[in-house]
Amino acid sequence: MSRDIDSRWSPITLAALVILTIVVLGGGFILLQTIQDYKILMTVFAVTWGLGSAALLFFVLNAIAETMPRKIRSVAVAFVFAGPAIVLLFWALVIPTLRTLRLSFLGPHADKFVGFDNFAFAFTDPIMLESFRNNLLWMIFGTSFCVIMGLLIAVLADKSRYEKVFKSLIFMPMAISFVGAGVIWRFIYAYKGEGFNVTEIGLINAIVTSFGGEAQAWLLVPFWNNFFLIVIMVWLQTGYAMVIISSAIKAIPGEINEAAWVDGANSFTIFFKITIPYIMPTIITVTTTILIFSLKLFDIVRVMTGGNFGTNVIANEFYLRQFTYGNSGQASAIAVVLLIVIVPVLMYNLRDFRRRRVLK
Amino acid sequence: MKKILLILLSVLLIASFTLTGCQKKEEPAPAATEKDADDPYAEVRGTVVRMAGPFTDNDAIKFEESVKSFEKMTGIDIQYEGSKEFEASIGISIEGGNAPDIVDFPQPGLLKNFVEKGYVVDLNKVLDMGKVKSNFIQSWLDMATMKAPDGEIMAGIWGRVNGKSLVWYNKKEFDAAGYKVPKTWKELVELQKTILADGDSPWAVGIESGAATGWAATDWVEEMMLRTTSLENYDRWVAGELKFDSPEVRKAIDAMASIWFAKGMVYGGRKSITTTSFGDAPKVMFESPPKAWLHKQGNFITSFFPDNLVAGTDYDFFYLPTVDTAYGKPVLVAGDIYAMFNDRPEVRMTMQYFATGASVEGWVKAGGAISPHKDSKLSWYTNAVDRKVAEVIQNATSVRFDGSDLMPGAVGAGSFWKEMTAYVSGAKTLDEALKTIDASWPK
Amino acid sequence: MRKKIKLNRSKSNPLIGIVLIVIVVLWTVPTLGVFITSFRDSRDIYSSGWWTVLPHKDFVKTGEMEMPSELDPDQPIEIEGVTASFNEWRNGIEVEEGRTLKWYGNKRTRKVEIFEEKWIGFGANLNLQNYRDVLSAGEIEYTDGEGNTISRQGNNFSDAVLNSIAVSIPATIIPILIAAFAAYAFSWMEFPGRKPLFIIVVALLVVPLQIALIPILRDFTKWGLNGTFVGMWLAHTSFGLPLAIYLLYNYISNLPRDIFESAYLDGATPFVTFVKLVLPLSIPALASFAIFQFLWVWNDYLVALVFLGDKNRVVTSALAAMVGEKGQDWHLLTAGAFLSMIIPIAVFFGLQRFFVRGLTAGSVKG
Secondary structure (H helix, E strand, O other), rough: OOOOOOOOOOHHHHHHHHHHHHHHHHHHHHHHHOOOOOHHHOOOOOHHHHHHHHHHHHHHHHHHHHOHHHHHHHHHHHHHHHHHHHHHHHHHHHHHHHHHHHOOOOOOOOOOOOOOOOHHHHHHHHHHHHHHHHHHHHHHHHHHHHHHHHHHHHHHHHOOOOOOHHHHHHHHHHOOHHHHHHHHHHHOOOOOOOOOOOOOOHHHHHHHOOOOOOOOOOHHOOOOOHHHHHHHHHHHHEEEEEEHHHHHOOOOOOHHHHHHHHOOOOOHHHHHHHHHHHHHHHHHHHHHHHHHHHHHHOHHHHHOOOOOOOOOOOOHHHHHHHHHHOOOOHHHHHHHHHHHHHHHHHHHHHHHHHHHOOOO | HHHHHHHHHHHHHHHHHHHHHOOOOOOOOOOOOOOOOOOOOOOOOOOOEEEEOOOOHHHHHHHHHHHHHHHHHHOOEEEEOOOOHHHHHHHHHHHHOOOEEEEEEEOOOHHHHHOOOOOOOOHHHOOOOHHHHHHHHHHHHHEEEEEEEOEEEEEEEEEEEOOOOOOEEEEEHHHHOOOHHHHHHHHHHHHHHHHHOOOOOOOOOEEEEEEOOOOOHHHHHHHHHHHHHHHHHHHHHHHOOOHHHHHHHHHHHHHHHHHOOOOOOOOOOHHHHHEEEEEHHHHHHHHOOOOEEEOOOHHHHHOOOOOOOOOOEEEEEEEOOOHHHHOOOEEOOOOOOOEEEOHHHHHHHHHHOOOOOHHHHHHHHOOOOOOOOOOOHHHHHHHHHHHHHHHHHOOOOEEEOOOHHHHOHHHHHHHHHHHEEEEEOOOOOOHHHHHHHHHHHOO | HHHHHHHHHHHHHHHHHHHHHHHHHHHHHHHHHHHHOOOOOHHHHHHHHHHHHHOEEEEEEEEEOOOOOOOOOOOEEEEOEEEHHHHHHHHHEEEEOOOEEEEEOOOOEEEEEEEEEEEEEOOOOEEEEHHHHHHHHOOOEEEEOOOOOEEEEEOOOOHHHHHHHHHHHHHHHHHHHHHHHHHHHHHHHOOHHHHHHHEEEEEEOOOOOOHHHHHHHHHHHOOOHHHHHHHHHHHHHHHHHHHHHHHHHHHHHOHHHHHHHHHHOOOOOHHHHHHHHHHOHHHHHHHHHHHHHHOOOOOOOOHHHHHHHOOOOOHHHHHHHOOOOOOOHHHHHHHHHHHHHHHHHHHHHHHHHOOOOOHHHHHHHO
């Protein structure tokens, strides 16, 4: 397996490989188009072809890179490894981002330069200020609840015999689409009004009224309605935190824990002195991704309140301005603001990488 | 890695095995017959016209049925792609250079965005406008004329219309209780009082609609505008010349508030208006006993009624009477406008066809559509309720289009919805709401 | 040995079990509600809460009586010896033990219904109709002008499942493959621009994918990729890459340095090291990311709507179309939501066994 560090692919083999790759890529694509109506055949073929050609592409590119002169070989190989990802990202995300940056200085129809008008709007408009406040709530409370609950469940489940059952049940909401989640939570917060003949079909109102309380329109309660929406995100996303943290906990070498037990440490000491420090990088990762998720979040708000009643968030306002109001200037400015807001989180992550000496 | 693949493949296989049973064969596409010199449609036979719009479910099928004869005659295959997120996706398709040939807009305001950016084909240049103009009354033609970068163009053809000024009621229970259909505003007020005295709420109102929450409230405001001020003021208001924060608009909103916010007048109370979905709102009328008695909405609302109700015996509607008789019998309407994005012979032919009553005949007969075309016949309306809606529109002294659909998107599909919702829920005062709407009007 | 310790611990601490059960119950109740709702009749959904299908004590109507027409409901009304106002009667009054009288409807009905409080078992009206409707997916019926009932097969849900699979599996594995290569390069290889490129990747996490839709669609239109599965994979791969690289980087960069050094000393090329060492070692991370990417792709609606269109409907589009104009058909939505959960849950169970302990620890020596 490992004696071939100087061996190069013969040019003929290499040429044959390249041709084969092109044939597989092109031929497969055409074939895929022609068998679209035979669903099962197409699906099986699509899966094999898609994976096969991606793997083949890497293999051939690497083979080419390995024929390079020694001096640049390691750099060439590195670019083969990172290249496809970088190319795709530039095409799909970086260029559109730059385009957005340009649009953010143009008017609603992208025809005239308006300077910083769009940004003035993004930072002063009352609806934007409300959205900023709400996003802050989502980021602080949504993220911390998700991570703490995920950590708690992962640690506790690790000690339980029924770990798989518990984890699967917590994970289940992740498999539900936002439309489905919207339906579920409407049933929980539903409010039918006051007066005669009103039967509450919302779970919370049913509980409240059965204890003699008065039914509330939960999604209309100013300020607090944000928290009722955040609960939905916690419900959906805790599974994510749990799965990742749980796999980190399982990677803790058993000997460490056992040594601590032998030394007479109790569960709490082990948790705070061994588990937490060991999985800290994972916790930072999870926190970062959920933080970003809660910054970009808009589906829950859109489905549940449409951004009304003081629950609007930045991403929803972006979506509205871009697609409903047809104002690409203001929408782009909002997207740029989203990018700026995340800079501190980004800085923290990079500092952490540097501290762990992984990104020199 | 292999194991993951194995598992995914087995999932796939299981899924395919369980699903093979319900495989459906695609209908073979209409075969292109050999070219014939006598065939007037030889040029377009076998071509495809791509359409996009918001029709899904029943509406999509009714649409397809109604263009079938045209497809058979000309050999053009009209492929309609309907989507619920139409408003968002159509902008992406058009700006992404993948515009369908014909797009069906339920909101002329949205079409206006694309006309302004110069994406829409001017029908004056490509259609036989003599035929088109003779088949529509002037106000429809006016509403289809929009400002493009290089002057005014005819941006679209009106296909299907909805009447909005209709009050629905549970006819069986309504008659059994001995209530009388009101012909004037005064009688309506009396009816409200009677129902209140009998211990029930007269109205069922709901304006929740996900991201579009509030549109049902804007309909009410428009109805009240038409009934409390002149048509000129209504038109000025829609065009942005009359501010929301003006005595006229305030008067209209107050007229609405006098019903919505009065104690016991709306089932569930003021707060429930914003939490009740517009489609669920009328359902309480059909419970036993009915929990509310009246519901104002366009004729499309009947598809939200419980199944198995018979039009004309289980439910019926009456025209929402005018508050001030000086303003005649105005009717609020909405409708679909077809706009053309790619100029090809088969697309022209299809657009020309949409300008005739025949293009909606099938739909009218199936129920749920009102034709704006002059050459359509009242006898096409097979159910009494639809015919009555058509009559209401025909008998109207004036017809006005849903104002919020004509306003720019930022107002008509934005602040107007949102601020009315905030006002109704009690989060904002009327003053704050009106000022915010005025401020959001694009300069 | 370890297993024994684990068992002992869980026995010695029942508190853990209780806390877990409480959390799990809280987490499951919403889903349970929808599960039950998906079997209920569409009318029941609006008139009573889903928990009423559980056994509970409720009022059951046992009879009714007609009030004399000369009775004035605006005055206090006397029935069976109890005098009360109309509103009180309407809310119901218990005239004697277990017998409640309730005025039906408004003052015009003159009808009073008799209720008795009884236990209600599982006799609720539950059936599979909603599931049948979803699976036949809009066997749509309407009556045309001549009174004929026309029914037509709508969009086929099973086709949609296949389409979703064809979209999701490659759109899950391809980004993982590409991201794993990239993450390895970023963490263990030297090349110019490594650091700035990596910062860009992390920064891209926050870019909302909506800004990319129009530019990508333009390219797809040019390349003829609209409405193809290849286009979907490209789009989902690109949108999933930042998170995939970020997550895998965190894992791969934390692998012990010694394994790479020993591989290098053995003379392995980076490609071999990656395929033979990094991929197997990263399976827990790969598997957990695979789950999330699969779920996101499976539950995606917007990307499918824009790039795949109507012809090859995926499950989410089929659901959305089924709900269609009657946006409030909760009975169909709940059933559809459950059907669309089956495959993601199966994938989760399938991948769960890869999150096993000690993978890293065991292979350091090798």
